[in-house]
Amino acid sequence: MKRVVYSEFGHPADVVSVLDVTRGPLDPGQVRIDVMRSPINPSDLLQIAGQYGVKPPLPATPGNEGIGRIVDMAEDVQGLKIDQIVMIPAGIGVWQQQIDAPALGLIPLPEADLDQLSMITINPPTAYLLLDDFVDLQAGDWIIQSAANSAVGGYVVQLAKERGIRTINIVRREDAIAPLQQLGADVVVLDGPNMEADIRAAVGDGKIRLGIDAVSGALFARMADLLSNGGTMVSYGALSGEAAQVSPQATIFRDIQVRGFWLARWFGVADQARKIDVFSNLITRIATGAITAPVEAVYGLDDIHTAMEHAAKPNRSGKILIAPNG
Secondary structure: OEEEEEOOOOOHHHHEEEEEOOOOOOOOOEEEEEEEEEEOOHHHHHHHHOOOOOOOOOOEOOOOOOEEEEEEEOOOOOOOOOOOEEEOOOOOOOOEOEEEEEOOOOEEEOOOOHHHHHOOOOHHHHHHHHHHOOOOOOOOOEEEEOOOOOHHHHHHHHHHHHHOOEEEEEEOOHHHHHHHHHHOOOEEEEOOOOHHHHHHHHHOOOOEEEEEEOOOOHHHHHHHHHOOOOOEEEEOOOOOOOOOOOOHHHHHHOOOEEEEOOHHHHHHHOOHHHHHHHHHHHHHHHHOOOOOOOEEEEEOHHHHHHHHHHHHOOOOOOEEEEOOOO
16 A cells, blocks of 8 residues: 655655555454545644644654545454444544554544545634634624635634624635635625724624634734724634734733634543534534535645645645545
């Protein structure tokens, strides 16, 4: 079988290679999974570059989420079956044709669109938890988010609309406005000198209780200044590569709270009941098509270098996926 491997940190397309490897027999309690789809997320590229929050021991296989079909099981495995689709645990190294994984903890998935199912582990729960874990939002409340045309941003819009939460969405390109409006965004504004005035005009007397930021830098401060007194800013990314800024007027005089969110940490501290609740909600929504994310291209493992270069390009219209088995 084929597996993507890197033995040093660096520019992703320069340091990865595709190797042919062999599989031994399964250990007790294991299942063998044919990997069907895996997204290329920004965190994957950052991890290969050595710029992520954790560095795996090298050599490593990248890919932090994906789905596959069970093709073999150890004799002692119960509760799963051959040909069943499962969610591959986060951080297992998904960019390979087959994975041997412990059966315990695998989450079965329904038969549905493979592309959409493959993106279930990272972006949907990030959006869900950003809306659920920081502010007790009610129908009619306003939130504001940057990088609104990202996959997380799109899920935020769709999940917020279900709950009657109104969204203000900041983008940097004119052509990103219409797709967000089609998803149900209430307000979409361009990041520029008129951004604050446009937002205040759209919201009127409404209160913006939550800010969700993936850009950092000066935009973080501008968003914080738009929040209502006592509002909360949550940082979950730093696309600008700059430190988040916030004014003392916001934190001291208006009691703006600043929080951070990292999904990997949530996986480590959340109890099993909470994880089951979150993913049960999301699996149902994704399998029925209630929430979706656009896909721009799907590549095989032999085209992994092209796939990573494509994923790193700005102004994409959707996710780049890998299909290790076609």
